[in-house]
Amino acid sequence: MNNWKQDIEPFLNDISKPQRYLGGELNEIVKDWTAVSCRFLFAFPDVYEVGMSHLGLQILYEAVNQTPELLMERTFAPWTDMEALLRRESIPLFGLESGREAADYDCIGFTLQHEMSYTNILNMLSLGNIPLWAAERGDEDILVIAGGPCASNPEPLAPFLDAVILGEGEVLLPRLLQTIGNHKACRGGKMDRKTLLAELAGLGGVYVPSFYEPVYDAAGELTAIMPLEMPGMERKAPAMIKKARLKDLDSACFPTAPLVPYIEVVHDRMMLEILRGCTRGCRFCQAGMIYRPVRERSCETLLRQADALKKHTGHNEISLTSLSSSDHTCIKELVHNLMENFEGEQISVSLPSLRANHFSVELANEIQKVRKTGFTFAPEAGTQRLRDVINKGVTEEALLQTIEHAVQAGWSQVKLYFMVGLPTETMEDVDGIAALCERVVRRGTQVMKEKGRFGALKVTASVSNFVPKAHTPFQWSGQDTQEVFKAKHAYLRQRIRDRRISYHYHDPFTSMLEAVFARGDRRLAVVIAKATEKGCRFDSWTEQFKGEAWKTAFEESGLDMQALASKTFHLTAILPWSHLDYGIDPDFLKREQALAFKETITPDCRYHGCSRCGICGPEGGLVLFGKAEDL
Amino acid sequence: MRIRLRYEKTEAGRFLSHLDLARTMERTLRRAEVPLAFSEGFNPHPKMSFASALAVGITGENEFLDVELRRRVNPEKLEQAIREAMPPALKLKQLEEIPMQGKSLSASINLAVYRFLVSAGRIHEADVRAGIDRMLAAAELWRQPKIKPGKKPIPAKEVRGLIRWITVSPENGWLKLEMALVMSNMAQLRPQEVWAMLADFGGFEADAVRQVCRTGLYIEEDGKAYMPMGGDHRDAQRDFNEGGGH
Structure with a gap:
């Protein structure tokens, strides 16, 4: 040995x-x-x-x-x-x-x-x-x-x-x-x-x-x-x-003495998981489906764990992680207590995923007493119609008001995440991304002027490509072709003229590969083996990515990656993952798809009644420690 | 309150960069619940000042750090808490309270002693000894830093004055080299560079060096050298002088 x-x-x-x-x-x-x-x-x-x-x-x-x-x-x-x-x-x-x-x-x-x-x-x-x-x-x-x-x-x-x-x-x-x-x-x-x-x-x-x-x-x-x-x-x-399920997150094991690397890692901070699961119900989001039901940790448990983390790591930042941290029913109390305990020692608190609302700004304002960073929101789509399709329950007015509050509180930089290629998207929706960014810049800059501050609000628009994922209401939908993706990005690139907006986008080719594997079956194994043989490694590292090797691997295997990515499955089709039960009723996914195409939203079950996704039952269900209020 | 730490950067920590080390040290002090004082401003950081950055790949037996605290703490308790909080890469050797106002470590340290091993297989001790004698007898030693493509060439520097002494001795089938090098703002020599120059003088090929260690940092004043912290101060000086006696 x-x-x-x-x-x-x-x-x-x-x-x-x-x-x-x-x-x-x-x-x-x-x-x-x-x-x-x-x-x-x-x-x-x-x-x-x-x-x-x-x-x-x-x-x-x-x-x-x-x-x-x-x-x-x-x-x-x-x-x-x-x-x-x-x-x-x-x-x-x-x-x-x-x-x-x-x-x-x-x-x-x-x-x-x-x-x-x-x-x-x-x-x-x-x-x-x-x-x-x-x-x-x-x-x-x-x-x-x-x-x-x-x-x-x-x-x-x-x-x-x-x-x-x-x-x-x-x-x-x-x-x-x-x-x-x-x-x-x-x-x-x-x-x-x-x-x-x-x-x-x-x-x-x-x-x-x-x-x-x-x-x-x-x-x-x-x-x-x-x-x-x-x-x-x-x-x-x-x-x-x-799938295996954890009934109670509050009593579950949590690493309060985690490994502390010597060299700088991507997330160099304490991580405290405050809740698991999300029922906002964004129809493209796999995490929002497979990690259900929503289970919170109690404020007492979290404060105890935060204190232990501090003692055992010595980090100067704590991140309250979850799919949507501002949704924790006791988040205000938690953040307030953490700040009280940590501020004197210059330990900052960060909330990585915030919804675009007034409450988030309030929270962010509280935690940024130590270090002030940028603000990030994910409207995902540029028009209200498409946001209704994907069930992203954010209205434009809510977003603009959030921006106003953020700018009033002192922020001057905002990052917005969007996707192109979502089901039912038209060029009008694509244009909506640019239009929304412009309105955000204008509103924000106006508030800055009123406040007597110099400069303008800077917006970074980060646009990724929709990838259909298993176990989501959009699992049957095909992905846009490379041509369409390129046309949409080209359109946005020339459409966004405002120099206060910087436009970033993801490479459509890797998005296509993701779509192929996200919904692929066993016949793809040979492609992965061939690509590896041809030297493909670290494919998510842009400078390591070998597109030509991937193309050859597909060709040699007799598979057409574009066809696989843009294939629309029939609603009654057996899907490669049909035998894997993540607790979500397949009929719920079908209903959600139908509602999407009717541009109808399904509200979060924490606040507006059960949407019958099938997750709650004898194996567990929703666990909240405070009062559910949709802020 | 201001404290001075003497610590070791161990084998386990030899690949830490100076930034890694600084981060690791800050975390250690936080785990020990040291009431750190912070700088003012947008991005407050603890008031810590290291004697000298140690290159990646080198261990350090006697390294120094000054830390400012925002209130008084019992130094013995502090020493124990920090000792227990140290990760495998670091070891606390000594802690003392020092005056709030005082010359910074980096401004006072001006000499470092290094030790490393080279393979005794192909290189003979006598050749190394001859190389040392010839090199130290030279009135001038010019070092030309490597010219990096696209960068301005750096002018060659005279470095004879940066080398105080060098010794060589056999050690379990290896040759152990020790050398005292002057640290100045103008120029600094790395022990590997000295080894390469030495090979030129001795007429042998410079094999890879192993287990490079900075054994101590010294303040040299009026022909005497001492470590910036008491305790085994006397030993340190003897160490230093023995080398110098070669």
């Missing part, structure tokens, strides 16, 4: 940011390998600085390592210079804590945060000397699993994965690892792979892709996902796999 950290030692002076590969951070947990029954390697398919900013890693690190018989270590995608070194010196991918090679662990688990990380996953398997395809792995080989938001349609990766965790990992991952540990303990440390997979499939929330067979018709349309007989079980795998 080698410690490979010693083997890289002589080369560390020649690679960028060696600290990425060394571990040893504050609050690192190093366990005795012989004292545990299952050793898990958490693999983040991006660089250290990105992975260490991910709250999910810290939560799982706590959830697994707090169990005495389990061990979790970390590994990240090595940057290109490190990969070259590892390959040249025949050093395998290793865990940061013990320096053991990936193949030494019982299980390796990848988090699927976005589609553009898939080539990194295959590359990491290859660096770990782990057989790429699940079918090639034997009883001696490590178990390869995955989880995270893209696990809600893991089909393009299914042939590489032994098992997939659906839903909330802090509930299911320790159970899964214990099952592996018990399985091996009963067999003198050996694994009977097929039997183990059947045991895992029985846990609920664990999807074993090899127990299902997709059936296609002559035209290549998916017609069924057939559950197969499970080895040694004398029954078939469950027809539907239900």
